Structure formats: C-alpha cells, structure tokens
Amino acid sequence: MRNNAIGLLLVGALGLGTTEARAEPVMIGSAAIDFGAGAGAGLTLTEGRFIFAVTPIASVQLFSENVLSAADNGRTFVATAANDDDFAEVARQLTNGVGNYVETLFATPSSGAGGTGYAAEGDLFKLSTPDFRGFTISSFAFRVDEFGPRPYPPGSPDLYLFVKGELMVFGNGGSDPLPTPEPATMMLLAAGLAGLVVRRRMQV
Numbered sequence: 601m602r603n604n605a606i607g608l609l610l611v612g613a614l615g616l617g618t619t620e621a622r623a624e625p626v627m628i629g630s631a632a633i634d635f636g637a638g639a640g641a642g643l644t645l646t647e648g649r650f651i652f653a654v655t656p657i658a659s660v661q662l663f664s665e666n667v668l669s670a671a672d673n674g675r676t677f678v679a680t681a682a683n684d685d686d687f688a689e690v691a692r693q694l695t696n697g698v699g700n701y702v703e704t705l706f707a708t709p710s711s712g713a714g715g716t717g718y719a720a721e722g723d724l725f726k727l728s729t730p731d732f733r734g735f736t737i738s739s740f741a742f743r744v745d746e747f748g749p750r751p752y753p754p755g756s757p758d759l760y761l762f763v764k765g766e767l768m769v770f771g772n773g774g775s776d777p778l779p780t781p782e783p784a785t786m787m788l789l790a791a792g793l794a795g796l797v798v799r800r801r802m803q804v
Contacts, residue, residue, distance in 0.1 A: 625738040629725035629769040633742070635706035636752055636760040637714060644749050645761035646670070650742055651705040651713070652767060654693045654721075660686050663742050664707075668763060676743040691737040694721050694769070699730035706763055725769065735773035742767050 639645040647669050652662045662679045681687045693700045699720025707713035718724040721731040745765045752760040 623772050625770040625772050627768050628732060628735055628737075628771050628774070629727060631704070631724050631726070631767045633704060633763065633765045633767055635704075635714070635764075636762045637706055637708040638752070639708075639710065639749065639759045639761060641757040642759075643710075644759055645708050645710065646749070647709060648747070648761055648763060649705075649707045649713075650744075650763055650765070651703075651707060651715070652690070652740065652742070653703045653705060654690050655701045657701075657703055660689050660693075662686060662690055662740055666742075668744060668747055670748050672744045673747050674744065676741050679740040679742075680738070687740070690740070693731075694737060695732050695735055697731065697733035699723075704767065708761055732769065732771065732774075735771045737769060737771040739770045740768065741770065 633650065635650075637645065637648060647667050649664055649667060651664045653664075654660045662684055663677055666677050679687055681691075699722060701717060701719060702721050702724055703715050703717040704724070705713045705715035721727070722729055725732075743766045744763065747761075747763050747765075749759045749761050752758065752762075
C-alpha cells in the first residue's frame with residue numbers, strides 16, 4: 601500500500617503546473633484613430649473606408665472591405681482568422697519581434713486614401729517593445745465613434761468627412777496567469793497523502 605501511495609503522490613506532483621489555465625483574450629493594445637478627408641466647397645462625402653495595413657501595404661490589409669457610413673456610428677468591426685484572409689499575415693508580423701512598417705489609412709471615393717505611417721507596430725500602439733512578441737493575437741477590432749461630414753476648419757465652406765474611433769488588438773500570452781493544476785491532479789495528490797497517513801497509522 602505504501603508503494604501505491606507514493607506512486608499517487610508522484611503522479612500528482614508531476615501533474616502540478618503542467619496544465620495551463622488559458623485566459624480569455626483581452627485587449628493587449630489600442631490606438632486612437634482620427635482622420636479627415638476633404639470633399640471641397642459645397643460637396644458632401646458620405647462613405648469611406650478605414651484600413652489597417654502592414655508591409656507590403658498593397659496586399660496586406662485589414663478592414664478594407666468595410667464601407668463606412670453614418671449608420672455605422674457606434675459599431676465595432678472585427679477581423680479574425682475566420683473572416684479575413686489577411687489576418688494570419690498581419691498577426692504574424694505583429695508578433696515576430698521585429699518592428700515592421702504599418703499604416704492606418706482612410707479612403708474615400710473622391711479623395712483617394714490618406715493616412716499615417718509608423719516605422720514599427722510599437723510606435724502605433726505605444727508599446728515599450730517593437731511589437732506584440734510573446735502574445736497570440738486572436739482578433740483585431742475597429743470601433744467607430746464618429747463618422748460624418750463637417751466643415752474644416754470650423755466655419756469653412758469646405759466639408760471634410762471625419763472618422764474617429766479606436767483600433768484594438770486582442771489576444772493572450774504575455775499576461776496569461778501562471779499555470780494552474782487541474783482538479784484531477786489535486787485529487788491524485790490528496791489520495792496519495794491520505795494513503796501515506798493510513799499506512800503510518802497501521803504501523804503504529
């Protein structure tokens with residue numbers, strides 16, 4: 601019986617810390633988006649596209665298929681591996697430990713696309729590292745806080761189409777909790793301890 605108890609103890613001890621409690625994805629980075637595109641005096645733009653692009657910009661983009669309108673105020677668009685063909689490449693570049701060139705763009709039908717480029721992902725998301733190395737990215741989200749035309753500068757006859765919102769990155773990894781034992785492992789360990797106690801009492 602003593603050997604059996606010791607065996608259970610060993611199994612339980614080996615099992616401790618081997619199973620990780622996977623955390624639900626959390627927001628691991630975000631960037632404020634605030635763009636305007638001009639339409640000219642008396643003209644009104646009503647549609648546009650927000651684009652998050654990585655090198656090479658021409659072929660690797662997220663959110664470019666979403667045509668935004670005033671009806672999208674308050675809406676959040678989500679890009680995952682299931683609904684965006686470029687998700688895997690964007691996630692790979694954002695976790696490869698290298699600062700890759702990225703750009704946030706705002707495109708309208710009449711004024712083309714304008715945006716801001718960043719030498720590294722860490723610059724856009726204000727990270728202390730070049731990118732999200734050590735994390736597993738599960739999704740990207742773009743929340744539209746404000747979309748619509750307005751005079752710019754204020755009082756001008758020239759109308760601009762503005763989009764304001766937040767670009768968010770969700771994932772886990774770097775901030776995951778420490779591995780925790782499964783309930784079955786704890787039960788094995790407890791059974792082993794109980795066996796040793798019984799054995800000790802029988803010898804007394």
